[in-house]
Amino acid sequence: xxxxxxxxxxxxxxxxxxxxxxxxxxxxxxxxxxxxxxxxxxxxxxxxxxxxxxxxxxxxxxxxxxxxxxxxxxxxxxxxxxxxxxxxxxxxxxxxxxxxxxxxxxxxxxxxxxxxxxxxxxxxxxxxxxxxxxxxxxxxxxxxxxxxxxxxxxxxxxxxxxxxxxxxxxxxxxxxxxxxxxxxxxxxxxxxxxxxxxxxxxxxxxxxxxxxxxxxxxxxxxxxxxxxxxxxxxxxxxxxxxxxxxxxxxxxxxxx
Amino acid sequence: xxxxxxxxxxxxxxxxxxxxxxxxxxxxxxxxxxxxxxxxxxxxxxxxxxxxxxxxxxxxxxxxxxxxxxxxxxxxxxxxxxxxxxxxxxxxxxxxxxxxxxxxxxxxxxxxxxxxxxxxxxxxxxxxxxxxxxxxxxxxxxxxxxxxxxxxxxxxxxxxxxxxxxxxxxxxxx
Numbered sequence: 453x454x455x456x457x458x459x460x461x462x463x464x465x466x467x468x469x470x471x472x473x474x475x476x477x478x479x480x481x482x483x484x485x486x487x488x489x490x491x492x493x494x495x496x497x498x499x500x501x502x503x504x505x506x507x508x509x510x511x512x513x514x515x516x517x518x519x520x521x522x523x524x525x526x527x528x529x530x531x532x533x534x535x536x537x538x539x540x541x542x543x544x545x546x547x548x549x550x551x552x553x554x555x556x557x558x559x560x561x562x563x564x565x566x567x568x569x570x571x572x573x574x575x576x577x578x579x580x581x582x583x584x585x586x587x588x589x590x591x592x593x594x595x596x597x598x599x600x601x602x603x604x605x606x607x608x609x610x611x612x613x614x615x616x617x618x619x620x621x622x623x624x625x626x627x628x629x630x631x632x633x634x635x636x637x638x639x640x641x642x643x644x645x646x647x648x649x650x651x652x653x654x655x656x657x658x659x660x661x662x663x664x665x666x667x668x669x670x671x672x673x674x675x676x677x678x679x680x681x682x683x684x685x686x687x688x689x690x691x692x693x694x695x696x697x698x699x700x701x702x703x704x705x706x707x708x
Numbered sequence: 709x710x711x712x713x714x715x716x717x718x719x720x721x722x723x724x725x726x727x728x729x730x731x732x733x734x735x736x737x738x739x740x741x742x743x744x745x746x747x748x749x750x751x752x753x754x755x756x757x758x759x760x761x762x763x764x765x766x767x768x769x770x771x772x773x774x775x776x777x778x779x780x781x782x783x784x785x786x787x788x789x790x791x792x793x794x795x796x797x798x799x800x801x802x803x804x805x806x807x808x809x810x811x812x813x814x815x816x817x818x819x820x821x822x823x824x825x826x827x828x829x830x831x832x833x834x835x836x837x838x839x840x841x842x843x844x845x846x847x848x849x850x851x852x853x854x855x856x857x858x859x860x861x862x863x864x865x866x867x868x869x870x871x872x873x874x875x876x877x878x879x880x881x882x
Binding site for chain 2: 476563564567571572573574613627634637638
């Protein structure tokens with residue numbers, strides 16, 4: 453009985469959000485909406501970096517579009533006084549992630565870096581995590597998408613190609629985090645601010661996306677995160693997201 | 709009565725299925741899985757690393773700074789074999805590759821699946837000896853896969869040496 457109880461206790465602790473006792477990092481991102489102009493360079497970069505399949509028109513039509521990061525567009529006001537705002541939405545890497553509580557095979561869990569990670573080999577494709585996700589950022593492989601002729605040669609060797617029946621989502625470019633850690637270990641130092649830049653951050657022309665360690669008070673994200681413009685998506689759900697948005701104020705008071 | 713029959717049927721199926729699985733697995737491992745594949749040239753590690761005491765890193769030269777240890781190119785072989793034992797038929801086979809400017813199509817023995825991120829560098833820098841995973845290569849005339857290279861095998865060592873974050877999935881998977 454006691455064995456069963458201890459196993460049950462472990463499983464329960466696993467299902468509780470933020471079950472990691474010690475954290476090395478808390479990777480986070482700041483999205484400055486004043487700077488985002490909706491160019492979708494981040495989306496393209498993400499497709500290239502993470503071996504995302506291009507699913508085609510027919511699949512997109514039945515809401516199977518595959519981008520890990522998407523740009524949502526808001527149009528406010530009435531013509532001719534119209535403002536358009538853009539907001540990039542990727543996996544929010546919630547500290548208390550709702551998706552983690554649902555997975556029957558523990559394919560999604562919280563690791564020591566504060567990342568909400570997905571284990572592709574373990575995933576059986578129950579779709580529970582996507583149902584639980586309030587931000588609609590999880591993507592499901594409805595087929596084994598094979599990259600077409602010239603595109604298969606640009607696959608990233610650091611990222612596996614997922615197959616049919618596997619759920620996936622933004623990983624904050626964990627392969628780059630691992631590479632940065634590897635390099636830092638070689639040079640016998642800790643990972644410093646600016647070592648890790650996910651593909652979207654690297655490719656953002658206006659520099660709207662900033663990535664770094666929220667646990668490190670000297671990092672750029674930590675400083676930006678203290679901005680009075682800060683907010684997080686659906687904060688009332690108490691999922692504790694790691695992505696912090698800075699409110700758009702640039703054209704406030706212009707069109708009034 | 710009918711329920712008991714159904715139970716019997718299920719148990720019978722399970723037993724037969726289990727037996728088939730075990731036999732199939734054993735047959736597969738013994739007959740269809742080659743731990744010591746035949747190489748295009750009968751290269752002997754016993755002669756090179758054993759008898760002549762050439763260190764591993766002389767040929768596998770990326771092992772300390774890269775993910776892969778590196779299969780030596782033909783030039784490295786020819787560096788010695790331009791003058792050593794040129795009359796042997798095996799060396800003439802090598803020279804043919806060199807003259808045709810072709811790489812030698814070595815058969816990979818220690819192959820990891822696509823979803824594994826394994827770095828030789830990290831393991832060598834942690835002080836592991838090549839022999840701990842690859843076995844006593846210096847006594848093998850043809851390379852044999854000694855370790856299973858399965859996840860349980862990796863984890864048992866990570867656990868034994870209490871590697872930091874050694875059991876996190878994304879340390880080794882990608």
